[in-house]
Amino acid sequence: xxxxxxxxxxxxxxxxxxxxxxxxxxxxxxxxxxxxxxxxxxxxxxxxxxxxxxxxxxxxxxxxxxxxxxxxxxxxxxxxxxxxxxxxxxxxxxxxxxxxxxxxxxxxxxxxxxxxxxxxxxxxxxxxxxxxxxxxxxxxxxxxxxxxxxxxxxxxxxxxxxxxxxxxxxxxxxxxxxxxxxxxxxxxxxxxxxxxxxxxxxxxxxxxxxxxxxxxxxxxxxxxxxxxxxxxxxxxxxxxxxxxxxxxxxxxxxxxxxxxxxxxxxxxxxxxxxxxxxxxxxxxxxxxxxxxxxxxxxxxxxxxxxxxxxxxxxxxxxxxxxxxxxxxxxxxxxxxxxxxxxxxxxxxxxxxxxxxxxxxxxxxxxxxxxxxxxxxxxxxxxxxxxxxxxxxxxxxxxxxxxxxxxxxxxxxxxxxxxxxxxxxxxxxxxxxxxxxxxxxxxxxxxxxxxxxxxxxxxxxxxxxxxxxxxxxxxxxxxxxxxxxx
Amino acid sequence: xxxxxxxxxxxxxxxxxxxxxxxxxxxxxxxxxxxxxxxxxxxxxxxxxxxxxxxxxxxxxxxxxxxxxxxxxxxxxxxxxxxxxxxxxxxxxxxxxxxxxxxxxxxxxxxxxxxxxxxxxxxxxxxxxxxxxxxxxxxxxxxxxxxxxxxxxxxxxxxxxxxxxxxxxxxxxxxxxxxxxxxxxxxxxxxxxxxxxxxxxxxxxxxxxxxxxxxxxxxxxxxxxxxxxxxxxxxxxxxxxxxxxxxxxx
Numbered sequence: 001x002x003x004x005x006x007x008x009x010x011x012x013x014x015x016x017x018x019x020x021x022x023x024x025x026x027x028x029x030x031x032x033x034x035x036x037x038x039x040x041x042x043x044x045x046x047x048x049x050x051x052x053x054x055x056x057x058x059x060x061x062x063x064x065x066x067x068x069x070x071x072x073x074x075x076x077x078x079x080x081x082x083x084x085x086x087x088x089x090x091x092x093x094x095x096x097x098x099x100x101x102x103x104x105x106x107x108x109x110x111x112x113x114x115x116x117x118x119x120x121x122x123x124x125x126x127x128x129x130x131x132x133x134x135x136x137x138x139x140x141x142x143x144x145x146x147x148x149x150x151x152x153x154x155x156x157x158x159x160x161x162x163x164x165x166x167x168x169x170x171x172x173x174x175x176x177x178x179x180x181x182x183x184x185x186x187x188x189x190x191x192x193x194x195x196x197x198x199x200x201x202x203x204x205x206x207x208x209x210x211x212x213x214x215x216x217x218x219x220x221x222x223x224x225x226x227x228x229x230x231x232x233x234x235x236x237x238x239x240x241x242x243x244x245x246x247x248x249x250x251x252x253x254x255x256x257x258x259x260x261x262x263x264x265x266x267x268x269x270x271x272x273x274x275x276x277x278x279x280x281x282x283x284x285x286x287x288x289x290x291x292x293x294x295x296x297x298x299x300x301x302x303x304x305x306x307x308x309x310x311x312x313x314x315x316x317x318x319x320x321x322x323x324x325x326x327x328x329x330x331x332x333x334x335x336x337x338x339x340x341x342x343x344x345x346x347x348x349x350x351x352x353x354x355x356x357x358x359x360x361x362x363x364x365x366x367x368x369x370x371x372x373x374x375x376x377x378x379x380x381x382x383x384x385x386x387x388x389x390x391x392x393x394x395x396x397x398x399x400x401x402x403x404x405x406x407x408x409x410x411x412x413x414x415x416x417x418x419x420x421x422x423x424x425x426x427x428x429x430x431x432x433x434x435x436x437x438x439x440x441x442x443x444x445x446x447x448x449x450x451x452x453x454x455x456x457x458x459x460x461x462x463x464x465x466x467x468x469x470x471x472x473x474x475x476x477x478x479x480x481x482x483x484x485x
Numbered sequence: 486x487x488x489x490x491x492x493x494x495x496x497x498x499x500x501x502x503x504x505x506x507x508x509x510x511x512x513x514x515x516x517x518x519x520x521x522x523x524x525x526x527x528x529x530x531x532x533x534x535x536x537x538x539x540x541x542x543x544x545x546x547x548x549x550x551x552x553x554x555x556x557x558x559x560x561x562x563x564x565x566x567x568x569x570x571x572x573x574x575x576x577x578x579x580x581x582x583x584x585x586x587x588x589x590x591x592x593x594x595x596x597x598x599x600x601x602x603x604x605x606x607x608x609x610x611x612x613x614x615x616x617x618x619x620x621x622x623x624x625x626x627x628x629x630x631x632x633x634x635x636x637x638x639x640x641x642x643x644x645x646x647x648x649x650x651x652x653x654x655x656x657x658x659x660x661x662x663x664x665x666x667x668x669x670x671x672x673x674x675x676x677x678x679x680x681x682x683x684x685x686x687x688x689x690x691x692x693x694x695x696x697x698x699x700x701x702x703x704x705x706x707x708x709x710x711x712x713x714x715x716x717x718x719x720x721x722x723x724x725x726x727x728x729x730x731x732x733x734x735x
Contacts, residue, residue, distance in 0.1 A: 433577055434577045436537075436538075436539050437579075439561035440564075441647060443562060452579065456581055
């Protein structure tokens with residue numbers, strides 16, 4: 001019996017341990033800064049990017065705060081000491097692409113993105129998705145710019161936004177995540193290099209799905225991207241980010257900030273498919289994914305929805321949040337986090353209710369395989385003015401590996417007695433009986449495990465934009481031919 | 486002479502060091518209906534799970550051949566593809582997987598194994614709708630999650646739907662009659678009888694003789710402590726009704 005059990009376990013492991021397909025590197029000529037971090041480097045970054053002086057001082061302020069801060073240690077994570085002086089804070093392909101033509105992108109880089117299934121050439125683009133592609137520290141191209149411009153939608157790299165729309169940057173950057181918000185946010189504010197910028201004008205529904213594709217290529221450089229999305233009154237936008245990185249035995253640091261601002265009646269739907277390199281099956285290598293994502297529902301009836309599918313990274317530290325300030329504003333968080341081997345994830349959501357009749361929903365699905373650790377950590381805070389706020393949270397964990405761990409840390413901080421808060425949590429293990437049932441019907445064990453996992457996360461996967469649902473499914477290593485509608 | 490479908494010889498099976506089946510001998514030929522009755526814990530369900538390849542059981546000794554092949558060597562899905570079907574006493578609930586997706590995957594996996602063409606979703610819905618009609622099941626059955634929130638009767642009907650879909654050679658019905666009302670039992674038995682694929686056979690595990698009014702057994706076996714102590718015809722069932730399992734103790 002033991003051996004049979006082991007057999008089943010072995011088969012399951014095979015299913016969930018498919019080889020990382022995005023682990024290649026691209027040989028390109030780079031213009032790098034030396035490793036290390038000090039005020040000089042920060043000034044150099046700012047100078048290299050020809051930034052206005054307000055941004056330069058923003059960076060310096062952040063750096064000075066960061067120097068006095070410590071890396072957070074409260075998460076259920078075992079984070080090896082990181083030597084911040086060994087990281088390269090700026091790395092870019094030497095040939096800087098012209099902003100008006102995608103033809104001038106280094107063919108090697110185009111090849112990389114093609115290999116990743118992301119085509120930047122206009123004719124081969126996904127039909128209704130505009131893409132911004134970020135390679136190490138800089139954006140190498142944004143598609144569909146003209147079409148979007150017709151609607152008044154601005155979608156470009158944050159570097160371009162700093163050059164062309166400095167007043168918007170000055171008005172909004174750092175207003176949701178302040179430069180000293182936390183250790184990694186301060187680091188990002190000091191050294192961020194690129195990321196995406198979206199601005200949706202009043203009364204406009206963005207006609208395309210917007211998408212950013214992040215790629216770490218360099219071994220020693222960290223990626224510190226910064227994304228800022230502003231949805232004006234009565235506007236709406238759906239945005240998706242995807243991430244991959246090469247296979248290295250060293251760990252790469254990725255410390256990003258995403259800020260969303262939704263004004264009155266505006267809707268922002270932000271989806272992430274995160275597949276950074278997760279390290280090998282003994283836990284060597286992989287990306288440290290330390291991310292601060294926060295959205296502000298500034299106006300009445302504003303709506304922000306976070307959907308994330310987290311399958312990569314050796315360590316994930318990430319708590320997408322909604323500040324629900326506007327009356328009747330709504331925040332949502334849908335998450336699937338799959339960990340395997342020695343991956344660690346401590347992730348969840350924060351819903352901060354500040355305005356009256358604000359509502360939020362959290363639906364988190366954690367899947368732990370191998371010897372991985374998967375924790376949900378979430379905060380629901382109801383401020384004293386948030387009369388009649390509502391929250392519903394559901395955190396489900398699914399244990400696949402016999403040595404894996406799942407934990408749930410829900411925090412409630414309630415200062416108003418008129419609110420309604422509900423929390424449900426469930427932990428289940430992959431069931432031998434369910435597998436037996438499916439295999440008896442002729443479904444081989446790999447596919448059966450896939451079906452069970454897919455079924456477990458279905459509610460969340462259905463929240464992803466159609467165009468990316470298939471890709472996300474693949475990421476979960478589930479080859480369920482034709483079953484995903 | 487009918488050819489042999491299943492042949493079990495001197496089978497001993499244990500789970501966690503406890504012997505559940507011992508010295509079991511059992512032969513099923515084509516076009517037969519075998520009934521296995523016995524007290525709770527006598528090993529009836531164990532036998533069905535062992536035949537279907539449940540990983541928790543350990544075969545201590547014995548041989549099982551199915552259509553001339555060594556059954557014990559095959560993983561569960563291969564046993565299924567070769568025509569062995571087990572209708573579960575307690576069908577499992579699987580959330581997030583629609584009945585329709587599940588049925589289509591199961592069907593197409595068998596087609597693949599038999600090197601026959603797989604059906605696309607539209608072709609498949611035609612096929613399955615015919616079967617739904619036969620079993621008097623509503624269409625919305627397909628869009629619900631597999632067995633999730635199904636009543637006892639709905640679960641059993643779903644088992645029969647799967648059986649019809651996979652057209653197996655040997656069908657084990659593990660207490661298909663439990664949790665069914667009389668009308669539902671009638672429909673299901675009629676459907677089983679009418680739709681049995683050519684030359685296929687049934688093994689019925691049951692506590693209640695009522696089902697035998699609809700499905701006439703070729704042979705009746707009484708199972709006690711992991712082996713057949715009596716084999717005969719309907720007279721055994723009548724004896725059982727009169728005096729309980731007492732009579733069957735050797």
